Amino acid sequence: MTVLSETPAMADTRQVAGLSLSTWHRIGLVAALAFALVVPFWASSYHTFQFTLVTVYAIALMGLNLLTGYNGQISLGHGAFYAIGAYVTAVLVHKTGVPYWATVPVAGFVCLGVGFLFGFPALRLEGLYLALATFALALVTPQILKFKTFASWTGGVQGILMDKPDAPWGLPLDSDQWLYFLCLAVALPLFWAARNMVASRTGRAMVSIRDHPIAAATMGVDTALVKSLTFGVSAFYTGIAGSLGGIVVGFVAPDSFSILLSLSFLVGIVVGGLASIWGALFGALFVVFVPNYADQISDLLGERAKALPWAIYGLLLIAVMYLMPTGVVGMLRTVAARVVGVRGPRTLVAKTE
Amino acid sequence: MISRRRFLATTTASTALLAARVFPAFAANAPGVTDKEIKIGQTMPYSGPASSYGAIGKAELAYFKKINDEGGISGRMLNLLSLDDGYSPPKTVEQIRRLVEQDQVAFIFQSLGTPSNSAIQKYLNDHKVPQLFVATGATKWNDPKNFPWTIGWQPNYQTEGHIYAKYLLTNKPDAKVGILYQNDDYGKDYVKGLKDGLGDKAAGMVVKEESYETSDPTVDSQIVSLQASGADTFLNATTPKFAAQAIRKAFDIGWKPLHFLNNVSISVGTVLKPAGLEKSVGVITADYRKDSSDPRWDNDAGKKQWLAFMQKYMPDADLGDNDYPYGMMAAMTMVQVLKQAGNDLSRENIMKEAANLKDLELPMLLPGIKLNTSPDNFAPIKQMQLQRFNGKSWELFGDVLSG
Numbered sequence: 001m002t003v004l005s006e007t008p009a010m011a012d013t014r015q016v017a018g019l020s021l022s023t024w025h026r027i028g029l030v031a032a033l034a035f036a037l038v039v040p041f042w043a044s045s046y047h048t049f050q051f052t053l054v055t056v057y058a059i060a061l062m063g064l065n066l067l068t069g070y071n072g073q074i075s076l077g078h079g080a081f082y083a084i085g086a087y088v089t090a091v092l093v094h095k096t097g098v099p100y101w102a103t104v105p106v107a108g109f110v111c112l113g114v115g116f117l118f119g120f121p122a123l124r125l126e127g128l129y130l131a132l133a134t135f136a137l138a139l140v141t142p143q144i145l146k147f148k149t150f151a152s153w154t155g156g157v158q159g160i161l162m163d164k165p166d167a168p169w170g171l172p173l174d175s176d177q178w179l180y181f182l183c184l185a186v187a188l189p190l191f192w193a194a195r196n197m198v199a200s201r202t203g204r205a206m207v208s209i210r211d212h213p214i215a216a217a218t219m220g221v222d223t224a225l226v227k228s229l230t231f232g233v234s235a236f237y238t239g240i241a242g243s244l245g246g247i248v249v250g251f252v253a254p255d256s257f258s259i260l261l262s263l264s265f266l267v268g269i270v271v272g273g274l275a276s277i278w279g280a281l282f283g284a285l286f287v288v289f290v291p292n293y294a295d296q297i298s299d300l301l302g303e304r305a306k307a308l309p310w311a312i313y314g315l316l317l318i319a320v321m322y323l324m325p326t327g328v329v330g331m332l333r334t335v336a337a338r339v340v341g342v343r344g345p346r347t348l349v350a351k352t353e
Numbered sequence: 354m355i356s357r358r359r360f361l362a363t364t365t366a367s368t369a370l371l372a373a374r375v376f377p378a379f380a381a382n383a384p385g386v387t388d389k390e391i392k393i394g395q396t397m398p399y400s401g402p403a404s405s406y407g408a409i410g411k412a413e414l415a416y417f418k419k420i421n422d423e424g425g426i427s428g429r430m431l432n433l434l435s436l437d438d439g440y441s442p443p444k445t446v447e448q449i450r451r452l453v454e455q456d457q458v459a460f461i462f463q464s465l466g467t468p469s470n471s472a473i474q475k476y477l478n479d480h481k482v483p484q485l486f487v488a489t490g491a492t493k494w495n496d497p498k499n500f501p502w503t504i505g506w507q508p509n510y511q512t513e514g515h516i517y518a519k520y521l522l523t524n525k526p527d528a529k530v531g532i533l534y535q536n537d538d539y540g541k542d543y544v545k546g547l548k549d550g551l552g553d554k555a556a557g558m559v560v561k562e563e564s565y566e567t568s569d570p571t572v573d574s575q576i577v578s579l580q581a582s583g584a585d586t587f588l589n590a591t592t593p594k595f596a597a598q599a600i601r602k603a604f605d606i607g608w609k610p611l612h613f614l615n616n617v618s619i620s621v622g623t624v625l626k627p628a629g630l631e632k633s634v635g636v637i638t639a640d641y642r643k644d645s646s647d648p649r650w651d652n653d654a655g656k657k658q659w660l661a662f663m664q665k666y667m668p669d670a671d672l673g674d675n676d677y678p679y680g681m682m683a684a685m686t687m688v689q690v691l692k693q694a695g696n697d698l699s700r701e702n703i704m705k706e707a708a709n710l711k712d713l714e715l716p717m718l719l720p721g722i723k724l725n726t727s728p729d730n731f732a733p734i735k736q737m738q739l740q741r742f743n744g745k746s747w748e749l750f751g752d753v754l755s756g
Contacts, residue, residue: 044454044455045450045454046450046451046453046454046455047455049447049450050447053447143568146537146567147566151537156537156538157467157468157537157538157539158467158468158471158538159442159468159471159472161471161472161474161475163475164476245443249442249443249446249472250446250472250475250476251442251443251446251471251472253442253468253471253472254468255440255441255442255466255468255469256441256442256443256468258401258402258441260401260439260441261441291444292451295436295437309399309400309437310400
């Protein structure tokens with residue numbers, strides 16, 4: 001696996017058009033933030049809803065990226081944590097009447113615990129074997145949610161319906177705009193924390209385990225602990241995303257969390273860019289919008305092409321991976337490197353595992 | 354000479370009539386309705402675990418195309434936007450919001466799946482968008498008080514349970530009933546339907562209830578304990594695999610009850626053949642459709658009408674798939690509602706007419722079965738007819754029964 005590693009702690013001093021790449025990076029960040037803040041005011045409420053989903057998926061993808069991108073552990077089962085997060089919120093709101101916003105951290109910490117406990121034994125499995133164990137987790141979760149012993153809590157196959165919250169404190173926002181800002185307000189600190197974490201000692205330990213576990217252990221990294229913790233934190237992010245997703249959609253049911261959800265998470269981080277903070281955002285845009293475009297393209301082909309959306313999705317995916325083998329972020333970096341040329345120190349290096 | 358009062362009355366009436374001509378509808382037409390088009394929205398599982406039901410959406414698109422080829426409804430073309438939701442409720446929510454808010458459809462028609470429709474029911478009712486003729490067998494769609502914008506179409510599981518109860522009360526009032534059901538809302542709907550149908554006698558007649566999980570390998574032990582309970586009548590509310598196991602096991606241990614098999618597992622090919630055709634003789638079930646593969650209907654006008662439609666608009670389709678007649682008949686119901694609504698195509702009026710179907714007959718329904726709705730009845734098809742398996746095929750008997 002070839003991944004480009006970010007070193008956010010270092011300032012990139014290479015120049016483009018008189019400004020350093022770090023400055024460009026900052027300009028991009030400010031522009032993206034400004035866009036994020038105004039988008040619900042000019043977009044229709046349907047598009048606002050879609051951007052809310054993008055934010056939610058971005059959090060989930062961030063979690064998976066910490067595990068897979070930075071720590072090198074492949075999970076095919078993060079849909080399960082997303083489901084647990086969503087159900088914790090739905091059951092708490094429905095059964096105990098706890099306000100919906102208070103359930104978001106609860107969902108996160110439940111997933112942290114489950115992720116850590118699942119990670120502890122599962123992490124003795126390496127690579128493909130871990131992928132299979134997590135795949136099993138994603139397969140059984142919908143079954144467990146339907147299980148009769150829990151059905152009085154989970155609502156069985158019918159799931160749980162939740163009311164859509166309105167904006168509090170008399171804010172002049174409709175409920176779609178409010179949910180968008182709520183998700184954004186949760187996402188920003190989580191992204192900030194993730195960025196700091198990967199730039200810290202722990203982050204370097206995570207990356208070193210991915211790149212060379214034996215060397216990492218020799219250097220004194222407690223590989224089992226770091227891996228389990230990464231699994232827990234990763235599940236924490238995805239659980240929070242699931243909780244927000246449940247609130248935004250207003251309905252949870254076992255059918256919402258099929259194996260396809262876990263796979264689309266994995267597709268998202270690979271397309272967005274492994275081991276990068278921005279990759280989660282680009283991946284989320286892909287996960288939300290591309291299936292819809294695939295549907296529209298297949299509509300153009302007429303009524304007989306009704307079964308085609310996933311074939312078109314697959315073709316688009318192949319095209320994306322062919323044109324951008326290191327994801328959107330990888331491509332942006334390549335473009336930046338081309339523009340800068342060979343001058344200036346190269347702080348961005350391709351690492352091969 | 355005309356009295357003043359009469360003069361006033363006449364002029365007022367004619368003014369009102371004139372006004373009615375000039376302004377034909379007081380309620381504005383629904384979004385998506387123009388002089389040339391009616392935009393209709395739908396989600397279908399064209400991909401994912403339930404993709405075989407996509408045939409229903411295809412049949413509906415094809416039938417609306419036929420209507421459009423014949424000039425539409427009062428010159429308006431039917432434009433059905435049928436989107437894939439992969440049987441995933443969050444995707445359904447997203448697609449339905451796109452249809453309502455962005456594509457501005459007039460209403461939603463025949464979206465498929467119980468979980469998917471549950472996910473959008475509240476949203477559509479809050480926004481007063483009709484959710485018409487949902488394609489699911491759950492009982493909860495017939496709830497006009499709480500969800501006045503949602504209406505079902507096919508007979509629901511409880512209705513079928515009622516029909517078995519009705520048969521028992523007339524033909525075997527001293528029956529001792531044993532029930533095997535799948536432990537979810539679908540199975541429980543049958544149990545509730547049968548017990549409600551038996552009324553006060555339910556407590557005395559139902560002697561044993563056994564359930565199973567879809568993850569169970571077999572239902573053998575349940576069948577043994579049902580036999581041991583002394584039951585002489587068996588309601589088999591199970592999905593195909595378990596239905597086949599139950600029929601086989603009951604025969605093998607020598608239990609010969611009056612056996613009701615739910616409509617879900619009616620297929621000869623996937624249920625009765627694996628169970629053993631000779632072991633299935635005498636099993637009773639209820640249906641509302643003409644089986645498209647049954648040669649008995651070959652000279653039937655309704656089946657011929659369906660075949661003509663299929664040959665012209667869906668020449669490549671598998672004629673043995675009962676989802677095609679289903680889709681065509683649901684589309685016909687929709688066309689009837691729009692015809693009744695006339696030129697007042699407001700959402701209120703479309704909903705009102707959906708709840709105002711009177712004895713509508715459709716070509717592939719069993720003879721005598723009619724669609725009826727009213728403001729307090731949102732379950733259009735409530736009749737079924739019993740049929741018995743003779744070792745080769747189902748044989749209808751008795752009258753059409755109402756649940």
